[in-house]
Amino acid sequence: MTLPQAVAFSVTLAGVPxxxxxxxxxxxxxxCALLNPSxxxxxxxxxxxxxxxxVTLLPVAxxxxxxxxxxxxxxxxxAGLIQLQFFLIRPLGRMLDLISEPVINGMICGIGxxxxxxxxxxxxxxxxxxxxxxxLWIAWHSFLAxxxxxxxxxxxxxxxxxxxxxVAQQFDRLRNWAILVGITxxxxxxxxxxxxxxxQSTLIEQIGNxxxxxxxxxxxxxxxxxxxxxxxxxxxxxxxxxxxxLFQTVAAMRRMSRKAESYTDSRKAIFSDAVSxxxxxxxxxxxxxxxxxxxxxxxxxxxxxxxxxxxxxxxxLLLVLFLADAIAVIPMPAMAAVIMLLGANMINWExxxxxxxxxxxxxxxMGSFLSVLFLDLFGAxxxxxxxxxxxxxxxxxHPSISLSGNVLKVRGNIYYGSLPVIESMYHIxxxxxxxxxxxxxECYYIDQEGIRWLAAAKxxxxxxxADRRRSQVRRALERRKTGDDKRxxxxxxxxxxxxxxxxx
Amino acid sequence: xSMSTGKLTKIVLIVLGSAGLYLLATHQHGQREAIxxxxxxxxxxxxxxxxxxxxxxxxxxxxxYALQRTGASIAVRGYSEEDVRAIQRGCNxxxxxxxxxxxxxxxxxxxxxxxxxxxxxxxxHCHQGIGDKQDAGGNRMKGSLNLGASWVMADMYDRFxxxxxxxxxxxxxxxxNSSNGYKPNIADDVISDVTAYSxxxxxxxxxxxxxxYEEQGIDEIPASATPKQGDDYVRGEAIYKKKCANCHGPxxxxxxxxxxxxxxxxAGPNAWNTQSRNYFYYVSTILPGFICRNMPLGQENTLxxxxxxxxxxxxxxxxxxxxxxNGPMVALQQQILMTVLPPLMRLTKPAGGSEEPAEPVLERDxxxx
Numbered sequence: 016m017t018l019p020q021a022v023a024f025s026v027t028l029a030g031v032p033x034x035x036x037x038x039x040x041x042x043x044x045x046x047c048a049l050l051n052p053s054x055x056x057x058x059x060x061x062x063x064x065x066x067x068x069x070v071t072l073l074p075v076a077x078x079x080x081x082x083x084x085x086x087x088x089x090x091x092x093x094a095g096l097i098q099l100q101f102f103l104i105r106p107l108g109r110m111l112d113l114i115s116e117p118v119i120n121g122m123i124c125g126i127g128x129x130x131x132x133x134x135x136x137x138x139x140x141x142x143x144x145x146x147x148x149x150x151l152w153i154a155w156h157s158f159l160a161x162x163x164x165x166x167x168x169x170x171x172x173x174x175x176x177x178x179x180x181x182v183a184q185q186f187d188r189l190r191n192w193a194i195l196v197g198i199t200x201x202x203x204x205x206x207x208x209x210x211x212x213x214x215q216s217t218l219i220e221q222i223g224n225x226x227x228x229x230x231x232x233x234x235x236x237x238x239x240x241x242x243x244x245x246x247x248x249x250x251x252x253x254x255x256x257x258x259x260x261l262f263q264t265v266a267a268m269r270r271m272s273r274k275a276e277s278y279t280d281s282r283k284a285i286f287s288d289a290v291s292x293x294x295x296x297x298x299x300x301x302x303x304x305x306x307x308x309x310x311x312x313x314x315x316x317x318x319x320x321x322x323x324x325x326x327x328x329x330x331x332l333l334l335v336l337f338l339a340d341a342i343a344v345i346p347m348p349a350m351a352a353v354i355m356l357l358g359a360n361m362i363n364w365e366x367x368x369x370x371x372x373x374x375x376x377x378x379x380x381m382g383s384f385l386s387v388l389f390l391d392l393f394g395a396x397x398x399x400x401x402x403x404x405x406x407x408x409x410x411x412x413h414p415s416i417s418l419s420g421n422v423l424k425v426r427g428n429i430y431y432g433s434l435p436v437i438e439s440m441y442h443i444x445x446x447x448x449x450x451x452x453x454x455x456x457e458c459y460y461i462d463q464e465g466i467r468w469l470a471a472a473k474x475x476x477x478x479x480x481a482d483r484r485r486s487q488v489r490r491a492l493e494r495r496k497t498g499d500d501k502r503x504x505x506x507x508x509x510x511x512x513x514x515x516x517x518x519x
Numbered sequence: 520x521s522m523s524t525g526k527l528t529k530i531v532l533i534v535l536g537s538a539g540l541y542l543l544a545t546h547q548h549g550q551r552e553a554i555x556x557x558x559x560x561x562x563x564x565x566x567x568x569x570x571x572x573x574x575x576x577x578x579x580x581x582x583x584y585a586l587q588r589t590g591a592s593i594a595v596r597g598y599s600e601e602d603v604r605a606i607q608r609g610c611n612x613x614x615x616x617x618x619x620x621x622x623x624x625x626x627x628x629x630x631x632x633x634x635x636x637x638x639x640x641x642x643x644h645c646h647q648g649i650g651d652k653q654d655a656g657g658n659r660m661k662g663s664l665n666l667g668a669s670w671v672m673a674d675m676y677d678r679f680x681x682x683x684x685x686x687x688x689x690x691x692x693x694x695x696n697s698s699n700g701y702k703p704n705i706a707d708d709v710i711s712d713v714t715a716y717s718x719x720x721x722x723x724x725x726x727x728x729x730x731x732y733e734e735q736g737i738d739e740i741p742a743s744a745t746p747k748q749g750d751d752y753v754r755g756e757a758i759y760k761k762k763c764a765n766c767h768g769p770x771x772x773x774x775x776x777x778x779x780x781x782x783x784x785x786a787g788p789n790a791w792n793t794q795s796r797n798y799f800y801y802v803s804t805i806l807p808g809f810i811c812r813n814m815p816l817g818q819e820n821t822l823x824x825x826x827x828x829x830x831x832x833x834x835x836x837x838x839x840x841x842x843x844x845n846g847p848m849v850a851l852q853q854q855i856l857m858t859v860l861p862p863l864m865r866l867t868k869p870a871g872g873s874e875e876p877a878e879p880v881l882e883r884d885x886x887x888x
Contacts, residue, residue, distance in 0.1 A: 077683075139544075142705050153701060156633065160704040162547040170544050174537040181533045185526040390847065 028065035030078030043303030044328040050287035058303040071252025085237030088296040093253035095292030117380040125387025127361025137351035140169025173348035176201030201349030225339040232299040260304035267307035421448035426457040429465035559607040572723040585725035609716025629709040637789035640698040662738030662812035667720030696795035739804035755833025786837030794842020799835030806831035
């Protein structure tokens, strides 16, 4: 199942020969299985990461050339090294947990839509323009170009692949094999056309010779002096690649844990991704990251052993060695059709629906989704990260405050960010009632500024504090606080804890 | 394998959708083919130029230009009916890119406007004389961006990116930068027809493949070719007002009279963008070179190198669209400048100053012998 995807990702999206994707499906899976203790974690080539490679490198060198491949390996290595920082610097890795689900789903949906547009020219058998622009409006031109000047034979092959895939997906027994069935149908039709009219007449582009593929293909990233200006220019692309991989890995691990009712620390996945991506560029391979769909399938198939996952990678290697000639004649429009289908599958209404129910989540989801379509990938990743942090801060800064009689109840945080909101309600309550009871039974964090404000309010003698938690809970919290303070003072030798917790 | 109605509907929809897409593509392909086979209505200038170069269907082609100038001409392979039509359409695109002279601009110019933002851009504005600018004596002019000379230098290495750029890709750069638009696909007729015309020009002018000719590209003017006074905005503005504002307008936003474009915009929404190599801050040698060798029309080569650099510097400081690769923030900044600055400049204009420029002095005929 991974094989057709691996080939499609490398040739259609990343602009590198098919063996890059195939090796990622072999060595990427093997390394991840060895480095990650999770029994369902499944690495391998990834759509968004492959697209990021293509988008980053198209302005730098012509695709499929030796230089381009060298830069692709350099890009992968740089991404691996950046990912390693997220493992080594623990707070940096922890930041990834703050990327909320609406942000990640918004980006995934945006990338899914981009993949559909991005594959249009290959689907229509048209040459790919260099320096492909990211923006959405280019897609409309590509669509019109396919209709007006596309290779009609290529369009037929692409449509047959697409229809066969979708039809196969409707049958439970064929669902997991749908892509393979579709590609087989497309390839057979293309071979039929070529046999009747000749390749010089149909002009359907094929994957090409895979005879160079072997057990192992050592390679070196491009880091010579001449390449340095270009290497520097692709650093933002490397950051994008690293973050895209980590976002997806962490999100996949989180969803997998929830679905499988088990827990695996995402730090382990960061480690396995980072080390794998540092090694893979030396094996002519695309970078790897976790995929929720693959992991879910592995889980559903009842595979709960890392040895099984690792051995599947080795089976794939043997399969490729024997099927090289068959892979070589797969038509590119069929590959593009597969990418379009995968892109469409990334836009899952069941995933989107929950985000649209809450206004704030909907705004974050749409912001993240649109940023992919209107900014470049790097811009989208940066925007998505900022949006995620802004969203979490916004949530914290807006505690739920209710005024009932003269009781002002605060649910949430009392800290510098939420104080303006709380203070405005407090003054309204004072104006109405003259004297207020501030109930923070459901308040779980107060920072120093919050304490100072509470002290000032108390000094004004217009407020009384209430804490309606059971005395048992309060005592337990007090004990925990005292223990925390002792540990903190022991460790920090009297330094003040800046994030001192106050429990009332 | 039981199948629910929902799944069946999905299958029917995808089959119908695919069939619809295929039929639409077949229809569009048929229309394109019909245009390719149809007779071409030439613009007056193209009719004159192609007539002078005796473009016609024949087995062999001999350049009348070379014959007239040197007394001898090499017979090369001739053109089929299809070739002739492609060359004619290419000439039309260069002369009248947006199809203002065409009955059906979409059909006759391969929807070229789809790839251009703004209403002024035309290939002929930079590639003057329909890509073959000559003086009164029929001499090809230095630095005049001759398309025939460019074609014989096809597949050049781009000195900025280091990429090997085929002639077709260089046309795409014109669309995204000089026309501030979008790239047509490299296989589009709008590209291949212009290539056919450029190739014909090289045969008509008897230019040799791989040779570099003076009329190819721009005769660039670096700062080292000036008395090194530095490029000056104030000097540039003064020269612009004296030499250029008559045609291009006081704010360089171009000039249209009776709905007809007299001179294209050098700034504002209809001008080239900040990603273009005409933009002084990107490449400082190209626009001065173009100005010196091609402007003012009919008085070419009359401005000094320093004057050309000053004018280019001044023009490039006027607001213009951002290139797509400059990102949304620069685009927003430029859009604000283009919206806010013109009315502000009108407001701050000294009392008694005339808004309308003087009657444009165009000596276009001299550029087209």
